[in-house]
Amino acid sequence: MHHIKSLGSFLLITAMAWNLPVQAGEVEVTIEKYEFHPPEITIKKGETVRWVNKEKRQYHSVWFEGVDTLAPEYFFPDESYERTFDQPGDYPYRCGPHEKMRGVVHVTDE
Numbered sequence: 082m083h084h085i086k087s088l089g090s091f092l093l094i095t096a097m098a099w100n101l102p103v104q105a106g107e108v109e110v111t112i113e114k115y116e117f118h119p120p121e122i123t124i125k126k127g128e129t130v131r132w133v134n135k136e137k138r139q140y141h142s143v144w145f146e147g148v149d150t151l152a153p154e155y156f157f158p159d160e161s162y163e164r165t166f167d168q169p170g171d172y173p174y175r176c177g178p179h180e181k182m183r184g185v186v187h188v189t190d191e
Contacts (some may be wrong), residue, residue, distance in 0.1 A: 110184065111135045112176075119186040126188055130167040134158050142177035152177040 087179065106128050109119045119136035124130065132143050140155040144161050156162050166172065168186040175180040 107131060109133060112141050112182075114180055115139070115176075115179055117176075117182060120184045121187070122185075123187040124166060125187060126169055126190055127165070127167060128188075129163055130186055131161050131163045132156075133161045141179065141182070143174050144176045144177045145172055147173065 105137055108122055108124055108128060108130050110122065110130060110132045112132060115136075117132070122130065132141075134141055136158050138158065140157045141163070142153045142155050143164070144152050145164075166186060169188045169190050172188065173185040174184050174186065
């Protein structure tokens, strides 16, 4: 039993080190220094991704051009944007005002 408890503690510490929330079904991506961290993630169908703007002064957006026809609204430092993914697939995205900022959400069935 001690080994399982140690593994749980390790996973909790690892999630905190990567700035991921511990809550099941939700993953956090931070935006800092004009980059998405991490830029590529894999989640399960039905999970939610939250992008948190950690910049000091800069606004950003999360735009899934292949899915959304209109650019989304900007969000400012300490604000966030969330999206739940209900269908498996690969979802590339970028920041609307900063085209070089890119990321991908991979959604699996399991």
